Amino acid sequence: MAQDLVSMASIATELKFTPVDTIPAITSGIRNAFNSHKTKPIAFRLMQLRRLYWGIKDNEAAIVQACKQDLGKGPFETYLAEIDWCTNDIVFATQNLEQWAKDEGAPDIPLGNKLLNPRIRKDPLGAVLIIGTYNFPVNLSITPLVGAIAAGCTAVLKPSESAPTVAKVLQHIVEVSIDASCYTVVQGAVPETTALLEEKWDKIFYTGSVNVAKIIAKKAAETLTPVTLELGGRNPAIVTKNANVKLAAKRLLWGKIMNAGQVCISQNYIMVDKEVLDPFIAEMKVVMKQFYPNGAKDTDDFGRIVHGRQWSRLKKMLDDTKGKIVMGGDMDESQRYLEPTVILVDSPTDPLVAEESFGPLIPILPVEDLDTAIRIANEVHRTPLGLYPFGNKQETDRTMAETQSGGVSVNDALFHGTLPTLAFGGVGDSGQGAYRGKSSFDCFSHRRSVTSTPGWLEGMLDVRYPPYNEGKLAKLKKMNELKPNFDRDGKVTFSLLSYIFSLGAGSKTGGLIRYAVVVLAAFGLRQYLDGKTR
Numbered sequence: 001m002a003q004d005l006v007s008m009a010s011i012a013t014e015l016k017f018t019p020v021d022t023i024p025a026i027t028s029g030i031r032n033a034f035n036s037h038k039t040k041p042i043a044f045r046l047m048q049l050r051r052l053y054w055g056i057k058d059n060e061a062a063i064v065q066a067c068k069q070d071l072g073k074g075p076f077e078t079y080l081a082e083i084d085w086c087t088n089d090i091v092f093a094t095q096n097l098e099q100w101a102k103d104e105g106a107p108d109i110p111l112g113n114k115l116l117n118p119r120i121r122k123d124p125l126g127a128v129l130i131i132g133t134y135n136f137p138v139n140l141s142i143t144p145l146v147g148a149i150a151a152g153c154t155a156v157l158k159p160s161e162s163a164p165t166v167a168k169v170l171q172h173i174v175e176v177s178i179d180a181s182c183y184t185v186v187q188g189a190v191p192e193t194t195a196l197l198e199e200k201w202d203k204i205f206y207t208g209s210v211n212v213a214k215i216i217a218k219k220a221a222e223t224l225t226p227v228t229l230e231l232g233g234r235n236p237a238i239v240t241k242n243a244n245v246k247l248a249a250k251r252l253l254w255g256k257i258m259n260a261g262q263v264c265i266s267q268n269y270i271m272v273d274k275e276v277l278d279p280f281i282a283e284m285k286v287v288m289k290q291f292y293p294n295g296a297k298d299t300d301d302f303g304r305i306v307h308g309r310q311w312s313r314l315k316k317m318l319d320d321t322k323g324k325i326v327m328g329g330d331m332d333e334s335q336r337y338l339e340p341t342v343i344l345v346d347s348p349t350d351p352l353v354a355e356e357s358f359g360p361l362i363p364i365l366p367v368e369d370l371d372t373a374i375r376i377a378n379e380v381h382r383t384p385l386g387l388y389p390f391g392n393k394q395e396t397d398r399t400m401a402e403t404q405s406g407g408v409s410v411n412d413a414l415f416h417g418t419l420p421t422l423a424f425g426g427v428g429d430s431g432q433g434a435y436r437g438k439s440s441f442d443c444f445s446h447r448r449s450v451t452s453t454p455g456w457l458e459g460m461l462d463v464r465y466p467p468y469n470e471g472k473l474a475k476l477k478k479m480n481e482l483k484p485n486f487d488r489d490g491k492v493t494f495s496l497l498s499y500i501f502s503l504g505a506g507s508k509t510g511g512l513i514r515y516a517v518v519v520l521a522a523f524g525l526r527q528y529l530d531g532k533t534r
Contacts, residue, residue, distance in 0.1 A: 013168075014164075015161065015164035015165075015167055015168055015187060016187060017161075017187050017188040017189065017192055018186045018187050018188050018192055020188075020191055020192055020195045023186060023192065023195040023196060023199070024195075024199065026156065026184060026186060027127070027156060027196070027199040027201075029181065029184075030127045030154045030155070030156055030182065030183075030184060031126075031127040031154070031200075033127075033154045033179075033181045033182045034124070034126050034127045034153065034154040034182075034202075038179075038181070038182060039124065039149075039152045039153065039154055039182055040124065040152045042097060042098055042101055045097060045149055045150055045152055046094055046097060048149050048178045048179060048182075048183070049090050049093055049094050049097075049146065049149055049150065050090075050094060051177045051178050052090060052142075052145075052146070052149070052173070052174075052177050052178050053087055053090040053091065053094075054177065055173040055174075055176060055177030055178070056083060056086055056087055056090075056138075056142070056173060057087060059169060059172065059173055060079075060083055062169045062172075063078060063082060063083055063138055063166070063169055064078050064079075064083075065165075066163075066165035066166040066168070066169045067082060067137070067138070067163075067166060069165045070134070070137065070162075070163040070164065070165045070166055070306065071134070071135075071137075071163065071259070071260075071262070071303050071304060071306055072260070072302075072303040072304030072335075072336070072337075073259065073303045074299075074300030074301055074302075074303065075300065076300070076301065077258065077259060077301075077303065081136055081139055081258075081259070082136060082137075082138040082139050083138065085139050085143070085420060086138060086139060086142040086143060086146070088420060089142075089143055089146050089420055089436075089437075089440075090146055092420070092421060092437060093146055093147075093150045093440070093441070096438065097150050097441070100122070100150070100438055100441045101122050101152075101441075102122075103119045103120060103121050103122070103450075104119060104120040104122075105118075105119055105120075106118035106119055106120055106449065112460075112479065115454070115457060116451040116452060116453055116457075117451065117452045118449070118450070118451050119449075119450050119451075120447050120448065120449060120450070121447075121448040121449075121450050122151075122441075122445045122446075122447060122448070123152075123445065123446045123448050124151045124152030124153045124444065124445060124446070125151065125153055125202040125203045125226070125444050125445065125446055126153060126154070126201075126202025126203070127153065127154045127155070127156075127201060127202050128148050128153045128154070128155050128156075128201060128202055128203040128204070128205065128444060129155070129156050129158065129196055129197075129199075129201045129203070129204045129205070130144045130145055130148065130155055130156070130157045130158065130205045131158045131193065131196075131204070131205070131206045131207065131208070131216070132157065132158065132159045132160050132170075132207060133160050133162075133207040133208045134160040134162035134163040134306050135259055135262040135263065135264070135306070135358075136259065137159060137160055137163035137166040137167070137170075138166060138169075138170065140207045140230075141157055141159050141160075141170055142170070143435065143436065143440065144205045144207075144228075144435055144440065144443070145157055145174075145183070146440060147435055147439075147440025147441055147443050147444050148205075148444045149178070149183070150440065150441045150444075151440075151441050151442075151443075151444035151445045152445075153202070153203070153444045154182045154183065155182075155183050155184075156183075156184055156185070156186055156196065157170070157174060157183070157184070157185050157186070158185070158186050158187075158188065158192070158193060158196060159171070159185065159187065160208075161187070161188060161189045162306055162307060163306065167185075167187055170185060171185040171187065197215075197216065197219045197220075198219075200223050200225070201220075201223075201225050202225070202226075203225065203226050203227070203228070203443075203444060204216060204220050204225055204226075204227045204228075205227070205228045205230075205433075205435075205443070205444075206227065206228070206229055206230070207230040207231075207264075208230075208231070209231065209232070210231050210232070210429060213229045213231055213431075216229070217229065227432070227433070228425070228431075228432065228433030228434075228435065228443055229426070229431045229432050229433065230264070230424075230425065230426065230431050230433075230435075231264065231385065231426055231429070231430050231431040232264035232265075232356055232358065232385050232426075232430060233264075233268070233356065233381050233383070233384030233385040233386070233405075233406075233426070233429075233430040234268040234269070234353070234354070234355070234356050234380050234381040234384055235265060235266065235267050235268045235381075235384040235385055235386040235387065235388070235405070236267065236268070236269060236270075236271060236373075236376075236377040236380065236381075236384065236387060236388070237252055237255075237267035237269070237270040237271070237387075237388035237389075237390070237413065238270075238271050238370070238373045238374075238377065238388070238389045238390065238391070238399060239252075239270060239271070239272045239273060239276065239280060239390045239391070240273050240276075240370055240373075240389075240390065240391030240392070240395045241273040241275040241276050241391075242391050242392045242395060243273075243276070243390035243391045243392075243411075244390070244411070245276050245279050245280050245283055246283050247390075247411070248280065248283075248390040248411075249280055249283035249284045249286075249287050250283070250287045251411075251412050251413045252267060252270060252362075252388070252390075252413045253284055253287050253288060253291070253340065253362070254291075254413060255267055255388070255413025255414045256340060256360055256361075256362050256413075257291065257296070257302060257340050257360060258414075259303055260302060260303040260304060260305060260338070260359065260360050261340070261357070261358065261359040261360035261361065262303075262305070262306065262358055262359060263358075263414065264358070264385055265385050265386040265406075265407070265414045265417040266386075266413065266414055267386070267388050267413060267414075268353070268356055268357060268363075268384075269345075269352065269353045269362075269363045269364070269365055269380075270362065270363070270364050270365070271364075271365045271366075271367045271372075271373040271376060271377070272364055272365070272366055272367065273366075273367060273368075273369065273370075273373075274366045274367065274368060277364070277366050280364070281326055281327070281342065281344070281364065284327055284342055284362075285327050288327060288328075288340065295330075295339075296339055296340060297330065297332070297335075297337055297339065302340075304335060304336040304337055305336040305337075305338055305359060306336070307336065308333070308336065310336075310358070310359070311333060311336045311338065312333075314338055314357065314358075314359040314361060315331065315333075315338070317351055317352055317355065317357055317361065318341070318343070318352075318361065320351045321343055321345060321350055321351055321352045321363070322345070322346070322347070322350060323343040323344055323345035323346070323350055323352060323363060324343065324344045325341060325342070325343050326342050326343070326344050326364075327340075327341065327342035327362075328340050328341035328342060328360075329341050338359060338360055338361075339360070340360040340362065341360060341361055341362065342362045342363075342364060343361065343362065343363045343364070344363075344364050344366075345363045345364065345365050346365070346366075347365075348365060348376045348379060348380050350363065350365075353365060353380060354380065370391070370395055370398065370399070373399075374398075374399060374402050374403060377403055378402075378403060381430075382404060382428065383404050383405065383406075383426070383427045383428025383429055383430050384405050384406070384430055385405065385406040385407070385426045385430040385431065386405055386406060386407055386408070386409065386414060386416070386417065387399070387400070387403055387405035387407075387408045387409075388408070388409050388410075388412065388413055388414070389408070389410060389411070390411050391411075396410045396411065404427055404428065405427065405430070406424075406425055406426035406427050406430050406431060407424065407425075419436075420436060420437060421436060421437030421438070422436060422437065423435070423436055423437070423439040424436045424439070425439075460479075463475050463476050463479070
């Protein structure tokens with residue numbers, strides 16, 4: 001595969017939307033490609049992934065420039081969270097795809113049913129639609145595409161029009177790198193997305209806001225199309241009086257400066273025990289100076305808000321809060337710049353707490369104790385995307401036990417979401433489904449249960465055929481009925497005889513396995529002793 005670079009002149013032009021009237025034909029072609037079974041061989045999938053890898057590597061400079069233009073994102077963050085993330089994800093998939101795609105032995109099968117060779121086959125779901133978003137416009141478009149390719153699906157990718165320069169680069173990479181009959185890019189905004197949703201898909205993968213997710217889920221429900229929704233939430237961080245305040249301040253500030261706070265899993269607000277409130281705020285100021293000795297505005301290490309509409313929304317949140325700014329507050333609308341800003345608020349109903357900011361705003365809500373913090377977290381948003389408890393193990397364990405969230409980073413900010421091979425997803429209204437690493441393959445695969453019934457087994461199966469009688473019923477019970485290990489009061493019963501016969505395994509199959517291990521161990525010991533006596 002020769003280098004095919006996107007020209008810098010081409011990405012400077014205006015983004016051209018896909019004509020709406022061509023979308024039905026595009027999706028029909030993608031569906032027909034899947035029905036041709038072209039994408040099912042593992043060798044084909046691996047070749048597409050390898051070509052996609054080089055398409056990204058060859059266009060690194062264009063990606064860096066595009067992320068800078070759309071989001072003010074510096075090269076370090078672009079390589080960390082966009083380019084290297086995607087290329088590493090591809091390499092990981094190519095190294096593991098053959099193993100992922102193999103049939104799995106079905107778990108929890110009774111010994112008698114093992115004669116049917118029950119197994120789980122991994123089949124691609126089909127033609128899928130991937131709708132990306134703007135905050136990590138490469139990562140959050142390419143990573144699900146990698147999963148779709150690995151699983152053997154065909155795909156249409158719809159990048160975010162809010163990151164138009166990146167959208168053009170992504171279109172170029174897809175068009176020159178991978179099979180155009182199986183994978184394509186549709187550009188556009190609401191009309192084009194609406195047209196895509198009018199088509200029948202085998203899976204829709206969406207990253208973005210809750211409001212748009214509701215529209216997508218409602219449309220998908222009309223055709224019973226499965227969806228994966230990666231959304232956001234009013235994610236709480238809790239700093240107890242036993243937390244390492246210095247570390248908490250440093251890590252939580254980092255969680256809100258990355259990508260200028262435009263991260264779905266960054267904390268939306270921080271509840272701090274009143275006993276450590278003052279030192280926590282003081283430490284925030286110290287860390288801010290360490291991160292940006294000359295301020296955040298004139299550095300490549302701090303990005304910009306994606307567009308004017310989002311900048312104005314964040315400014316309005318600051319205008320509407322009843323809280324007090326204790327750090328930051330500088331802003332420049334012409335640059336879409338908003339300094340990391342710490343605001344001391346006094347109520348969970350403050351707009352900075354009650355609404356998702358999705359920006360570099362850091363409201364701090366003082367609390368009396370952990371009880372209060374947990375109660376408020378559950379009241380503000382019962383199922384956020386992330387949870388960030390800081391404290392001793394007893395406190396963080398209790399916080400996890402008494403709350404819900406898509407994921408948790410204990411004594412850290414959003415770190416669980418930065419591990420590329422750890423399953424990532426929301427719960428409740430912060431999302432459904434998960435991806436990353438093997439979970440991306442699983443996301444676009446159907447686990448198909450398979451059995452194979454040999455002809456010689458017919459004698460054992462005659463019990464299922466009419467006419468039925470008492471003898472067949474007795475035989476059926478003998479073959480299938482499981483005996484409970486509990487009495488009518490729900491108390492577990494103990495049978496010494498069963499324990500002996502199963503060697504404490506708790507089941508016949510487990511007992512047979514243990515007996516086999518004992519026999520093999522005895523045989524090995526006998527061989528060893530015989531050798532010693534010769």
